[in-house]
Amino acid sequence: xxxxxxxxxxxxxxxxxxxxxxxxxxxxxxxxxxxxxxxxxxxxxxxxxxxxxxxxxxxxxxxxxxxxxxxxxxxxxxxxxxxxxxxxxxxxxxxxxxxxxxxxxxxxxxxxxxxxxxxxxxxxxxxxxxxxxxxxxxxxxxxxxxxxxxxxxxxxxxxxxxxxxxxxxxxxxxxxxxxxxxxxxxxxxxxxxxxxxxxxxxxxxxxxxxxxxxxxxxxxxxxxxxxxxxxxxxxxxxxxxxxxxxxxxxxxxxxx
Numbered sequence: 001x002x003x004x005x006x007x008x009x010x011x012x013x014x015x016x017x018x019x020x021x022x023x024x025x026x027x028x029x030x031x032x033x034x035x036x037x038x039x040x041x042x043x044x045x046x047x048x049x050x051x052x053x054x055x056x057x058x059x060x061x062x063x064x065x066x067x068x069x070x071x072x073x074x075x076x077x078x079x080x081x082x083x084x085x086x087x088x089x090x091x092x093x094x095x096x097x098x099x100x101x102x103x104x105x106x107x108x109x110x111x112x113x114x115x116x117x118x119x120x121x122x123x124x125x126x127x128x129x130x131x132x133x134x135x136x137x138x139x140x141x142x143x144x145x146x147x148x149x150x151x152x153x154x155x156x157x158x159x160x161x162x163x164x165x166x167x168x169x170x171x172x173x174x175x176x177x178x179x180x181x182x183x184x185x186x187x188x189x190x191x192x193x194x195x196x197x198x199x200x201x202x203x204x205x206x207x208x209x210x211x212x213x214x215x216x217x218x219x220x221x222x223x224x225x226x227x228x229x230x231x232x233x234x235x236x237x238x239x240x241x242x243x244x245x246x247x248x249x250x251x252x253x254x255x256x
Contacts, residue, residue, distance in 0.1 A: 002035035013054035017042035030102030078106035081123030128170035134196035184253035201247035
C-alpha cells in the first residue's frame, strides 16, 4: 500500500483517470490519503478524512510513509482559518492556501510534510467547537460561487459546504449529500431543529441531491448558485429572490 499527501493549494479529484472527466471533489493542502492504484499518470486514492475515493494526477501529491500517514491520523488536526492565506516553505516561497486547509503536525507556527518544515502564522481552527459556532463559520463562505466538486471559498458545492463547515468546527461529515443523510438523528419537524442541524432535499425520483444548514427563524444557508440564505418551510427551500420553491424537503438530521 502506498500513501500520499497533498502539497499544493487545491487539486481536483476526478471520477476517472483523465483531465477531461468530471471533477467530483477537491483535496486541499495537507490532506492525506491511501493510494489504492497507481498508473503512469494517475493514482486512485482514498482520503483518510472521509474515505472518499477518486483519481488524482501523480504530479500533484507527495508520497509519504505508512508511519507518517498513521502519525497524521492520530495527531491533533489544525486547520487554516483565513479565507485565503499562505504557507512559507524552506526557500521562502509562498504556497497559497484557503479556508479549511490542513496543517500537519502544527506547532508554534510551523508544520511539517516529510522532512520539510513550513511556516504558517494565520488563524487556526482546532478541537471541537460549540454547535452555536456552526452558523458563524458557515457565514465565512457566504457568496462563494457554486462549483460541482468544490470545497473552497472560490467555489463549493452543497455537500462540500456542509462538510467543510462541520470540519472547521471539529466534526466529521461524509463528502456527498446522500452519504451525509445517513448520519445523525432524524427529526420529525422543522420546529424540533436547532441552528446547525442539516436539512436534506430530494429529486423527483427520491434521491437525496441537496443539503443545507438550518438557521434560526426558519432560514437556511446553502450552496445553490452561490452560498446564500433562503427561507425553509415544510415544503422545502423558498428562494427569496425568485419567490418560488427550489428544493423539496426530504429529511432533517441532528448531527450534533
